[in-house]
Amino acid sequence: MNPIILNRSGITVQGKKTVLLCASLFYFRIPRAEWEDRIVKLKECGYNCVDVYFPWNYHETAPGEWDFSGEKDAAVYLDLLAKHQMYVIARPGPYICSEWDGGALPAWVLTDPELKIRENDPKYLAAVQQWYDHILPILASHQIEQGGTVILMQIENELDFFDCRNPRAYMEALQDMARAAGITVPLFGCAGQANVEGATGWADDVDISFNFYGDVCDPHFGEKFHYYAKRLEALDRPLLVSETSCDHLLLRRELAAGVKLLGPYNQVGGTNFGFTGSTNNWGTRENPASFITTYYSGDSMIGPAGELRTQYFEGRSLAGLLHTFGESLADxxxxxxxxxxxxxxxxxxxxxxxxxxxxxxxxxxxxxxxxxxxxxxxxxxxxxxxxxxxxxxxxxxxxxxxxxxxxxxxxxxxxxxxxxxxxxxxxxxxxxxxxxxxxxxxxxxxxxxxxxxxxxxxxxxxxxxxxxxxxxxRSLPLACVQIPKQLEETQITSAGDFTEIRTGENLLKNLPYQTAPVRPLEHLGVYRGMGSYKLSVSGQGLLLLGGSDLVSVRRGGFLKTYAGAGAARWFPGSGYCEVLTAIWGHSNFADARLPALMLDSGRGITGAVDVCEVQELESNWFFSYYEGSLPDSLRVPQRAVETMVSVNAWNTTRTPLRAVYRKTVTLPPDCNSFILQIKDSSAQTVIYVDGQRAELVNPLNPFVDLSAFLQGKKTAELELCVTKRDWNEPVGSPALYCGKQIETCGFVPMPEETLTEIVQNSAAKTNGQLPLRLEPGSMTLVQLQMPAMPAQSMYLRISGKNILAAVWAGNRLLGRILNWEESPMMCGDPHLIYMPASYCEGAESVNLLVTALGSDAELTCVKAEIPVL
CATH class of the missing domain: 2.102.20.10 (Beta-galactosidase, domain 2)
Structure with missing residues (x-):
C-alpha cells in the first residue's frame, strides 16, 4: 500500500488521515548543538511536521567542493526528526528562495553566460544533477518507507514568480531526476502567486501547493482559500498551503476553509550565519532593493535563540484542536x-x-x-x-x-x-x-x-x-500536546555592555593589488565577501557600471558609498580610484526593475568607463507625433521645416501623447563606450539609434549602453520614442557619456575565508573605549573583551552610525550588521547578532571588522542580551 495518499478528502499517512501542522525549521540557520532543542519544542507544541529547505550553495562551497559534515550534516538532522516522529516535507530546490543568498543557487553557476537558470536548459540541468546526486540519496534513505519521516518533496520553489519559458518541461526534468534517485513520496511544486501552470507546468506526477500571504484580517481571505479547496477537490486533490503567515488566526481561517496542510513559514527563527543573507525587492517603489539581515525571525513562535513567544502558546491550542478531532477533522x-x-x-x-x-x-x-x-x-x-x-x-x-x-x-x-x-x-x-x-x-x-x-x-x-x-x-495537557516547561514568553535580559576595546590599523592601506580584468566579483573568484578594484582615470571622470551591493569609492580621500543595486553611478574627476565592494547577498528573487535584483546578476562592478566627454542633450530636438506600435526599425517622415523643441517641451490636448524626439549627435574619436543617461524621467521612453531600436529606459537605472550602436561612427541620430500620460510629464534630462572602457584594474579578492584570516592575523594593539570614531572609508579591526557572564547563548546588540561590521567569535563568522543612514530597507533587525554558546566556547574576545561608510562613522555601543529560557 502506498504510505502517502493525496486525494480530495485530504492527506493519508500510513493509512491514517492527517492534517499536517507544519513549521519551517532550517538546520542551516540553527547551530547543530541546538537542532534537537528546536525539534523537541515543536513536538511538545503539538506540531506534527516540519518543512526543510536544503540549500545547494550551503553544501557546495566552491565548484565541485561538497560539505555534508559537522554543522552541515543533513542526514543527522533528518535522523533527529525521525527520532522525534516529526514528518518532513523536504525542499531541495534547486532554487529555494528563503531569503537566502541567491535562493541557494551557487554564485559560480551565474558566471556562464550561456547557462539559463531555472529553465529546461541542458547546462543548467547538468549542474542541478550534480546537486541532486548529493542531496537526493540522503532524502531517499530518510523516506517513510525506509524508516525515516520524509513524506513529501517539493521540487523548485514558486516558479510562477519567474519567467520560465517552458515550466512543464523543466518540472518534468526535475521530477525525472528525483524518481531516478529513488524518491517515491509524492512530489509537488508550490505556486507563489497561485499560478499553477507557471509553478508546475501541469507536469504529470507533480502535485500542487500554494503559498498564501497577506493581511491576516482580510475578511475575504476565506473565500480565496475555499475557492482553491473546491477547485482542487474537482481534481481529486487536497488543498496544501506550503507557506503562509505564522499568525495562528490566519491558520485557523485556512483550516476552516478546507486547507489540509498548514505551513506557517519560518515558525522557528534562525540566523543567516556568515554572509548568507540575500538582497531582494521588498523596498520602496522608488528604491525596491532591500537587504535581509543576519537576524532572521519575523513573527515566528520560537526565536533564533530558542526563546518562546506568544504565538507558541497559540500553536498549542490549534494543535490541541487538530489532535482532539483527529481523522474526523482530517477527513x-x-x-x-x-x-x-x-x-x-x-x-x-x-x-x-x-x-x-x-x-x-x-x-x-x-x-x-x-x-x-x-x-x-x-x-x-x-x-x-x-x-x-x-x-x-x-x-x-x-x-x-x-x-x-x-x-x-x-x-x-x-x-x-x-x-x-x-x-x-x-x-x-x-x-x-x-x-x-x-x-x-x-x-x-x-x-x-x-x-x-x-x-x-x-x-x-x-x-x-x-x-x-x-x-x-498553557498549564493544561491538550491532546498530543505536552505541558510546556516554560509557561510564559521568554524574557530577554541585559547582561552588560562591552566597553573596553582594542583597535588595529586601517586594513585598507597598502592592499596587495594584482592585475585583473574588470569583472563582477564572482568572475574573480569571490562568491561571498568583498573585493577592491583600483582604477586609473585620465578623463573627466569615472562611470561605474553594475555597482552592487555596497560600493565605496575613494580617490585621495573618501568620496562616496552607495547601494546601487546594479545601477550605474557617475564620479567626476581624474586620478586613481579605489572601489571597495561588498556582497550583501545575491538576490533571492527575480525582479527586472534593477539589475542586481535579478537572480543571475553578479556583484561588485560589471564595468567601468574612463569618460572623456559628457554631452548635455536636453535642448534642440526635432518633434513629431507617432502613432501605432513601436517597430524594430523606426522611420520618421522628414518635413520641409521641422519643429525644434526641448526634449521636455510640447503642449497638446492629446492624451496619452505618443511622440518622437530626434537629435543628431557628434561623437568624439577614440571612444569605444557610449552611455546615454536620461535623468528624472517619468515618461515611458524607448531609445532608437539611426532608426534601430536599442532599449527601453528604466527610470530606476536610467543609463543605457549604446556602445554597440555608436562605435566607429562620427555622428548618429538619437530618437526617443516617448509615451506620456499627459503633455506635462517630463521625459527627463539626456546626457551622453563618451569614453573608453577600462579593461584591466588592480584587484584584491576578500572572500569570507580571507576576511577570517585577516581578522585572525591582524593585531589589535591600541586600547580604548566605546564609542569609537572611525576614519572615513577605513576598515578597522575592533576587538571586544568578553565580559563576565553565564556560559550560554546570547545576542549582541550593536549600535553605530554609517558602519558595516562583520562579527567573529573565535574563527567563526557569525554575521554582520549595517547601520548606515543611506541604507536600503533592512528586512529584520539590523542590530542583532546571535552568539550560540557552542560557537563561542573558548573564545576570549569578539572581533568586529568595521568598515566606515560615511564621513561621520562611529561604533557606538555593543550590548550583551541573554534569553532567560
Whole structure:
C-alpha cells in the first residue's frame, strides 16, 4: 500500500488521515548543538511536521567542493526528526528562495553566460544533477518507507514568480531526476502567486501547493482559500498551503476553509550565519532593493535563540484542536452552508464555512478580525447561541458532534468554547474546553436527555467538562500536546555592555593589488565577501557600471558609498580610484526593475568607463507625433521645416501623447563606450539609434549602453520614442557619456575565508573605549573583551552610525550588521547578532571588522542580551 495518499478528502499517512501542522525549521540557520532543542519544542507544541529547505550553495562551497559534515550534516538532522516522529516535507530546490543568498543557487553557476537558470536548459540541468546526486540519496534513505519521516518533496520553489519559458518541461526534468534517485513520496511544486501552470507546468506526477500571504484580517481571505479547496477537490486533490503567515488566526481561517496542510513559514527563527543573507525587492517603489539581515525571525513562535513567544502558546491550542478531532477533522469537508448564520458585533469573515466532520457533526469557526473583544450569534442545526470572542481569535465551536468520536455515547450539541482534549478516566469522559466566556458551558444530549455542563455543574451522565481561558490553557495537557516547561514568553535580559576595546590599523592601506580584468566579483573568484578594484582615470571622470551591493569609492580621500543595486553611478574627476565592494547577498528573487535584483546578476562592478566627454542633450530636438506600435526599425517622415523643441517641451490636448524626439549627435574619436543617461524621467521612453531600436529606459537605472550602436561612427541620430500620460510629464534630462572602457584594474579578492584570516592575523594593539570614531572609508579591526557572564547563548546588540561590521567569535563568522543612514530597507533587525554558546566556547574576545561608510562613522555601543529560557 502506498504510505502517502493525496486525494480530495485530504492527506493519508500510513493509512491514517492527517492534517499536517507544519513549521519551517532550517538546520542551516540553527547551530547543530541546538537542532534537537528546536525539534523537541515543536513536538511538545503539538506540531506534527516540519518543512526543510536544503540549500545547494550551503553544501557546495566552491565548484565541485561538497560539505555534508559537522554543522552541515543533513542526514543527522533528518535522523533527529525521525527520532522525534516529526514528518518532513523536504525542499531541495534547486532554487529555494528563503531569503537566502541567491535562493541557494551557487554564485559560480551565474558566471556562464550561456547557462539559463531555472529553465529546461541542458547546462543548467547538468549542474542541478550534480546537486541532486548529493542531496537526493540522503532524502531517499530518510523516506517513510525506509524508516525515516520524509513524506513529501517539493521540487523548485514558486516558479510562477519567474519567467520560465517552458515550466512543464523543466518540472518534468526535475521530477525525472528525483524518481531516478529513488524518491517515491509524492512530489509537488508550490505556486507563489497561485499560478499553477507557471509553478508546475501541469507536469504529470507533480502535485500542487500554494503559498498564501497577506493581511491576516482580510475578511475575504476565506473565500480565496475555499475557492482553491473546491477547485482542487474537482481534481481529486487536497488543498496544501506550503507557506503562509505564522499568525495562528490566519491558520485557523485556512483550516476552516478546507486547507489540509498548514505551513506557517519560518515558525522557528534562525540566523543567516556568515554572509548568507540575500538582497531582494521588498523596498520602496522608488528604491525596491532591500537587504535581509543576519537576524532572521519575523513573527515566528520560537526565536533564533530558542526563546518562546506568544504565538507558541497559540500553536498549542490549534494543535490541541487538530489532535482532539483527529481523522474526523482530517477527513472533514469545508461547506458554505446557507443555513449557517453568524452575526457579529466585530469585523469578521465575509462568508462563513463549517467543517462537516467525518462521522457527523460540524465545527463552526468565528474569527474576530477587529481590535476589540466582542460577541457573535450563531444559528445552525437547532442551535441558537451567543459566544464571546476575544480580539484576534478564531475558535471552532462544536455543533451536534457525536461523542462516539471520543469513545463516549451521546452528542455534544454545542459548546461556547473549543474542544481541546478528551480523555476516558475511570469510565468518565473528560472534555477540556477553551472558552473566553464568563459563563462557559457545554450542552449535551445522552439517551434523549439534554443537559448543560458548567463550571458550577461540571459533570453529569458520565461526562465531565473542564473549562479554561487562554492563559490557563498553557498549564493544561491538550491532546498530543505536552505541558510546556516554560509557561510564559521568554524574557530577554541585559547582561552588560562591552566597553573596553582594542583597535588595529586601517586594513585598507597598502592592499596587495594584482592585475585583473574588470569583472563582477564572482568572475574573480569571490562568491561571498568583498573585493577592491583600483582604477586609473585620465578623463573627466569615472562611470561605474553594475555597482552592487555596497560600493565605496575613494580617490585621495573618501568620496562616496552607495547601494546601487546594479545601477550605474557617475564620479567626476581624474586620478586613481579605489572601489571597495561588498556582497550583501545575491538576490533571492527575480525582479527586472534593477539589475542586481535579478537572480543571475553578479556583484561588485560589471564595468567601468574612463569618460572623456559628457554631452548635455536636453535642448534642440526635432518633434513629431507617432502613432501605432513601436517597430524594430523606426522611420520618421522628414518635413520641409521641422519643429525644434526641448526634449521636455510640447503642449497638446492629446492624451496619452505618443511622440518622437530626434537629435543628431557628434561623437568624439577614440571612444569605444557610449552611455546615454536620461535623468528624472517619468515618461515611458524607448531609445532608437539611426532608426534601430536599442532599449527601453528604466527610470530606476536610467543609463543605457549604446556602445554597440555608436562605435566607429562620427555622428548618429538619437530618437526617443516617448509615451506620456499627459503633455506635462517630463521625459527627463539626456546626457551622453563618451569614453573608453577600462579593461584591466588592480584587484584584491576578500572572500569570507580571507576576511577570517585577516581578522585572525591582524593585531589589535591600541586600547580604548566605546564609542569609537572611525576614519572615513577605513576598515578597522575592533576587538571586544568578553565580559563576565553565564556560559550560554546570547545576542549582541550593536549600535553605530554609517558602519558595516562583520562579527567573529573565535574563527567563526557569525554575521554582520549595517547601520548606515543611506541604507536600503533592512528586512529584520539590523542590530542583532546571535552568539550560540557552542560557537563561542573558548573564545576570549569578539572581533568586529568595521568598515566606515560615511564621513561621520562611529561604533557606538555593543550590548550583551541573554534569553532567560
Amino acid at each position: 472533514a469537508e469545508s461547506v458554505a452552508d446557507e443555513a449557517l448564520r453568524v452575526h457579529c458585533d466585530f469585523p469578521t469573515n465575509a462568508v462563513f464555512y463549517r467543517l462537516a466532520l467525518a462521522g457527523g457533526g460540524s465545527l463552526v469557526c468565528v474569527p474576530n478580525l477587529g481590535e476589540q473583544d466582542g460577541t457573535a450569534h450563531i444559528q445552525y442545526n437547532g442551535i441558537d447561541a451567543e459566544v464571546f470572542v476575544c480580539k484576534h481569535d478564531a475558535l471552532f465551536y462544536p455543533v451536534q458532534v457525536p461523542l462516539s468520536l471520543f469513545g463516549g455515547c451521546g452528542t455534544l450539541r454545542f459548546a461556547n468554547g473549543e474542544l481541546e482534549n478528551t480523555e476516558l478516566q475511570n469510565g468518565e469522559l473528560v472534555l477540556t474546553f477553551w472558552s473566553e466566556s464568563s459563563t462557559p458551558y457545554a450542552e449535551l444530549e445522552i439517551e434523549g436527555k439534554v443537559f448543560q455542563l458548567t463550571q458550577e455543574t461540571p459533570c453529569a451522565n458520565g461526562v465531565r467538562a473542564v473549562f479554561a481561558k487562554k492563559r490557563a490553557m
